[in-house]
Amino acid sequence: MAMKRNGKSPVSSDTDEKFMFFKDVSLGPHETQLRFRLIHFWEARNPVKKTIIGLEMLLIDEQGTVIQGFIPPGRIKKYLPDLKQGSVYRLNNFYGSKNKPMYRVADHIATVSFTWNSELSVLHEIPTCFDEDRFRFHSYEDFEANCDIKGDLYDVVGHMKLVNGHTLIERPTPDEVKIDTTRHIMVHVQSHDGPVMKLYLWDQAAADFCKKFNSYDNTPTLLLVTAVNTKRLGGTLALTSMSPSRIISTGSAQTRRLLIKQVSADVVTKPWYYIGCSGCHAKATKGATSLVCTNTKCEKINTAGVPQYRAKISVYDNSDQAVFVLLGDAGRVLTGRHASELVSSYFEANGSEGADHLVPVPEALISTIGQTHKFCVKVTQHNFSGDTRAITVTKILSLDTPSPTEASVGNDIAAMSEGATQSGDAVCEPHKGGGVTADEESKRACSSADPETAKRPRCEN
The missing domain is CATH 2.40.50.140 (Nucleic acid-binding proteins)
Incomplete structure (x- = not known):
């Protein structure tokens, strides 16, 4: 030849x-x-x-x-x-x-x-098998690095949070006639490894999104869009559709499979709970014959392990995004169920799994996506340094609870400071006694387990 x-x-x-x-x-x-x-x-x-x-x-x-x-x-x-x-x-x-x-x-x-x-x-008679598609998924860090350089157009798959400013709790109905005039629709979407991003769908992509979204009987929550460009709008990273962009699906089984492939490794390496001491809630580790509390001030020698919340969630308001860590009672208030209850329910339904098997993220946590809450958080210098860069939630309040003024928070903290112990739900410097607490595995945490005895944190909407 x-x-x-x-x-x-x-x-x-x-x-x-x-x-x-x-x-x-x-x-x-x-x-x-x-x-x-x-x-x-x-x-x-x-x-x-x-x-x-x-x-x-x-x-x-x-x-x-x-x-x-x-x-x-x-x-x-x-x-x-x-x-x-x-x-x-x-x-x-x-x-x-x-x-x-x-x-x-x-x-x-x-x-x-x-x-x-x-x-x-x-080719009417196809001699071999050809794949139907091939996607180019990248991390949030890749989107950041590619921002405003007009380089590669990446594909994005994730959970939808808002559609034109409306949550998915009460299903929104995108108006196709209105979009014909405005020429775009804005969707807040979150991939598995990053914060919520604004996705602007233009022209044909916007029309295709409306058609697919409105075609489902149940509210779709997943979205797959190809060939999006990364831009910084108002100082915030945003994604915009381009001429080659396609709305593959909104909530179909194909999108769910693709998203599951992305998040499966993340679920394994970032569990939503830990095994804590039944007495002080500090982390319990395996000893020779039983679990041992890592808090040196805890009086329990052989402790019973109790699953406790330690889940990272991505939250956002109208202008910014942050990562919060849910511990203990805050997780129970958000989901309505104790972590131990969710873990026990999983093993009851999956009796063949061993005791060391990591329980996947439960539906009780997944179903909170899109909800609006008022969070009380404890902010320290550590939250803005180191590798964790997460803010720990101390309480979740009802939306009608009035936000305290800065002066009232200062007065309350001063009144409670004497004899108060640090909350196990607050991100702070390590306890000097050497105890390992709920969030020590995330590099910093406090040693006490009672959030009610902590200094009153500041509240965020």
């Missing part, structure tokens, strides 16, 4: 057809065959003149490699009638042009560009 001038040799299939895999596509002309599934295609327009630059495509081959495709404006009419999302094609002859550095949707260095002698045909 003769080598092509680009130095690449086509491979042969079982039927002796000559074709090339995407991983072998290099820059320059190629007189060979490609086989691929068309994931998506969209018009690329000049942002100023609004004229069509060409037709862009996202393609995937049988090895699962994704590459971007491009049809110049003068050749769109020739190929557009045959293009259908999800169909499998054969392409003979193309040019490997350099992948653009701005707003990239694929990692490949090359773009498959249609040329004057390109021949496209539909």
